[in-house]
Amino acid sequence: MKVNRRNFIKLSAVSGLFVAGASQTKPALNAFTKNTEAAAKNEPQGEWIASTCQGCTAWCAVQVYRINGRATKVRGNPNAKANHGHSCVRSHLALQQVYDPDRVKQPMKRTNPKKGRDEDPGFIPISWEEAMDIIADKIMDLRKRNETHKFSVWRGRYTALNGILYGNMPKIIGTPNNVSHSSICAETEKHGRYYTEAYWGYADYDHENAFYELMWGADPIASNRQVPHTASLFGKLKDQAKIAVVDPRLSTTAAKADEWLPVIPGEDGALAIAIAHVLLTEELWYKPFVGDFKDGVNRFEAGRTVDKEDFEEIQTHGLVKWWNIALKDATPEWAAERSGIPVEQIYRVARDFGRAAPRAISFMSPGSNMVVRGGYTAQAMAALNGLVGSADNVGGVICGGESCPVNSFPDFEKYIDPIAANGNSMPRADFGGRKLEMPAMNAGNSGGIKPTNTIADSILNEDPYSLEVVMSYWTNFNYSNQGTERWDEALAKLPFMVHMTLNPAEQTHFADIVLPVPHHMFERLSAVRGSNGNLYRHCHIQNEIIESPFDVRIDETEVPWMLGEALERKGFSNLIDYFRNEFVDPETGKKPTNGKEFNEIATKIYTQPLWDPTIEKQGDVINGWEEYKKIGTWNSIPYRFRQKWNGNWGTETGQFEFYSETLKKALEAHAERHNVNVDKVMEATNYTARGELAFVPHYEPAYRVGDENEYPLIFSDHRSKLNREARSANTSWYQEFKDADPGDEAWDDVAKINPIDAKKFGIENGDMIKITSATGSITVKAKLWEGTRPGVVTKCYGQGHWAYGHIASLDRKKQIARGGNNNTILAPVHEALSGSGARHGGQSRIKIEKV
Known part of the structure; x- marks a missing residue:
């Protein structure tokens, strides 16, 4: 992207250290620098300022060391109880992100009307005012045509202020089409918890008191949330507990575990059901939680049904039904044939897990259930916590937590005019709920989830209409969704798109307006309310630690404010009137007069219950806004176990449900919406269950795309401990230390193949190979590695960028990627009940050939 001379001089003065490295494919790293004169005199170098890392969904509180206006170091915030005052490697990588010379530095406008990967956008610099006028004109044109529903906001990484840009603004303009990245993140694991104990969210785990942890595709000392918390306790956990990891790849955690179960991808459900059987x-079930046979005689025998009248349950519902419908024949011998795990290991793990009850954790992750048919797998994994009594118990799993009191933003209903009301009433562009084959149920509500990856199909097929104007922030959907070529085609067809981004990425290539945004951790003020961790709820602050060297505006507040002003100049003042009239500083009573003031007031409104000592709460007492910004976090009281016991589970029965009346109600509601029965829903969603089987956790055979004869291997995707949600590939530290992930190589992107398979297909270590699926192909280097299960090719997600910068790409100008993007070969299929993208579990079969 071009910059004008004035900005070039400004940017060049920021950091001379990038001048040499910017032209190198592999920049040199220097860990040592000379002491400054001030340091020699023991004079203060700088100060630690609170912020929040959003490198994963743990959202850990951190502190950043600032010297002379520059961010230089990161550490965990010692005031944060959720992460023990620690941070992981992801937070440190952010330093290279914020000072990345490849960042978008000022607003840009497309000059080439043709869109496509092979088209040069011809971006030229423009002012923020011109950018807002162009966007406002597009929105006003939709209003004139009474078609505001063709406007859409797409959300990637966000803060607590997302309720303005993503939540309220689309409604005031008049569209139901605000689309989040959430369905490509982790919705299926939430599905599993909700239909057993009515909790839609991320779980917390009492590692400190656990005696056994069964980890389903989880690698919690490297990825999958709460890394600082888990890593800080892992030594203690290893001393007191056994750990078993179910994963086709020898992950960091699997390498340190007592048991590694290299399951056939997508067949985790067979293992979970067999463990329940044992x-x-x-x-070995935990009787004080589950209950027992009335006469004390165990009637659970393989192959035999049980009379439900013989068993008396305590905290649970439907155990005997579950046994009769799905468990009685699910022996370890049966599961071994499907999962590829030896019978004796299944017995051993099941017995050790049961003997540790109730301090036994079934720890699920997206890697095990973000697969086609993964919803019931997730339910089975959650149900194991019920069987051993670890649900909401010491040494177990916490689904919920103490409250983190925050305010909602002011009501906006009176700012919705008839044109907007009409737009809001239109059907959504995504398929969630409105398609029989996509229930996408959030907390039991049909269509409660917006399946991100269906938007490409909606645009291509104009189903139910064509989107025309999109504002997208911190997204890169044609990189991060399966079936990337579909997205390239869809974005090329989209008439007008605004991309608000840190780095020019693959999605930027198709944008009409590009807007530079601040880095969350260093350049903006906001709040971040994370999920529970270490038994605490928390809400952290992101401070504006440095003045950005670039011409950025805050995406969630300043951009809507400026757009509201531009719309006002064109005759539509509702948006800016809402901001000016309804947002009032809770300390001073002042109303905002510009976007910067609006951002601070919105943050103060949201967090007031945390820092206002006059508001009663259970947790830290903070004396005022300035003290909150300095401390950087608010912690609740620690979780009090067994809050859900004795009828407080929130399910339809009030109990922990093995036979899910909650799911039955949700499925019947979706079926009724489409005038069919539940069996038709199961058929449409690619599930094999019929009848009562649809209401209990059960085994579903893995769904594969591609004929086994043509595509003999299974592809399995995994995440890196260095991935800041696939946004760190343009940092030299990411590339230099990539071999910290087991089996991977520095400055490379390798497909890990078991030597048995390599010999069969004539592949040697270091060969360049082409991996082809029914969806697409990529070319990467082969790595022979026994840490991959035979029959499976594993590869880390995060490389393969062709438009992200001079480090992420081998040649940005020629669009030559470093490695391959997994989503190019992953089929665009879904776990339909939750609306989750099926990015794991080996749904794509592949073939490999030497290049």
Whole structure:
């Protein structure tokens, strides 16, 4: 992207250290620098300022060391109880992100009307005022045509202020089409918890008191949230507990575990069901939680049904039904044939897990259930916590937590005019709920989830209409969704798109307006309310630690404010009137007069219950806004176990549900919406269950795309401990230390192949190979590695950028990627009940050939 001379001089003065490295494919790293004169005199160098890392969904509180206006170091915030005052490697990588010379530095406008990967956008610099006028004109044109529903906001990484840009602004303009990245993140694991104990969210785990942890595709000392928390306790956990990891790849955690179960991808459900079978047949369920046979005689015998009248449950519902419908024949011998795990290991793990009850954790992750048919797998994994009594118990799993009191933003209903009301009433562009084959149920509500990856199909097929104007922030959907070529085609067809981004990325290439945004951790003020961790709820602050060297505006507040002003100049003042009239500083009573003031007031409104000592709460007492910004976090009181016990589970029965009346109600509601029965829903969503089987956790055979004869291997995707949500590939530290992930290589992107398979297909270590699926192909280097299960090719997600910068790409100008993007070969299929993208579990079959 071009910059004008004035900005070039400004940017060049920021940091001379990038001048040499910017032209190198592999920049040199220097860990040592000379002491400054001030340091020699022991004079203060700088100060630690609170912020929040959003490198994953743990959202850990951190502190950043600032010297002479520059961010230089990162550490965990010692005031944060959720992460023990620690941070992981992801937070440190952010330093290279914020000072990345490849960042978008000022607003840009497309001059080439043709869109396509092979088209040069011809971006030229423009002012923020011109950018807002162009966007406002597009929105006003939709209003004139009474078609505001063709406007859409797409959300990637966000803060607590997203309720303005993503939540309220689209409604005032008049569209139901605000689309989040959430369905490509982790919705299926939430599905599993909700239909057993009515909790839609991320779980917390009492590692400190656990005696056994069964980790389903989870690698919690490297990825999958709460890394600082888990890593800081892992030594203690290893001393007191056994750890078993179910994963086709020898992950960091699997390498340190007592048991590694290299499952066939997508067949985790067979293992979970078989473990439940053993717990019942060998009388290892936790009776104080589940209950017992009335005469004390165990009747759970393989192949035999049980009379439900013989069993008396305590905290649970439907155990005998579950046994009769799905468990009685699910022996370890049966599961071994499907999962590829030896019978004796299944028995051993099941017995050890049961003997540790109730301090036994079934720890699920997206890697095990973000697959086609993964919803019931997630339910089975959650149900194991019920069987061993670890649900909401010491040494177990916490689904919920103490409250983190925050305010909602002011009501906006009176600013919705008839044109906007009409737009809001239109059907959504995504398929969630409105398609029989896509229930996408959030907390039991049909269509409660917006399946991100269906938007490409909606645009291509104009179903139910064509989107025309899109504002997208911190997204890169044609890189991060399966079936990337569909997205390239869809974005090329989209008439007008605004991309608000840190780096020019693959999605930027198709944009009409590009807007530079601040880095969350260093250049903006906001609040971030994370999920529970270490038994605490928390809400952190992101301070504006440095003045950005670039011409950025805050995406969630300043951009809507400026757009509101531009719309006002064109005759539509509702948006800016809402901001000016309804947002009032809770300390001073002042109303905002510009975007910067609006951002601070919105943050103060949201967080007031945390820092206002006059508002009663259970947790830290903070004396005022300035003290909150300095401390950087608010912590609740620690979780009090067994809050859900004795009828407080929130399910339809009030109990922990093995037979899910909650799911039955949700499925029947979706079926009724489409005038069919539940069996038709199961058929449409690619599930094999019929009848009562649809209401209990059960085994579903893995769904594969591609004929086994043509595509003999299974592809399995995994995440890196260095991935800041796939946004760190343009940092030299990411590339230099990539071999910290087991089996991977520095400055490379390798497909890990078991030597048995390599010999079969004539592949040697270091060969360049082409990986082809029914969806697409990529070319990467082969790595022979016994840490991959035979029959499976594993590869880390995060490389393969062709438009992200001079480090992420081998040649940005020629669009030559470093490695391959997994989503190019992953089929665009879904776990339909939750609306989750199926990015794991080996749904894509592949073939490999030497290049």
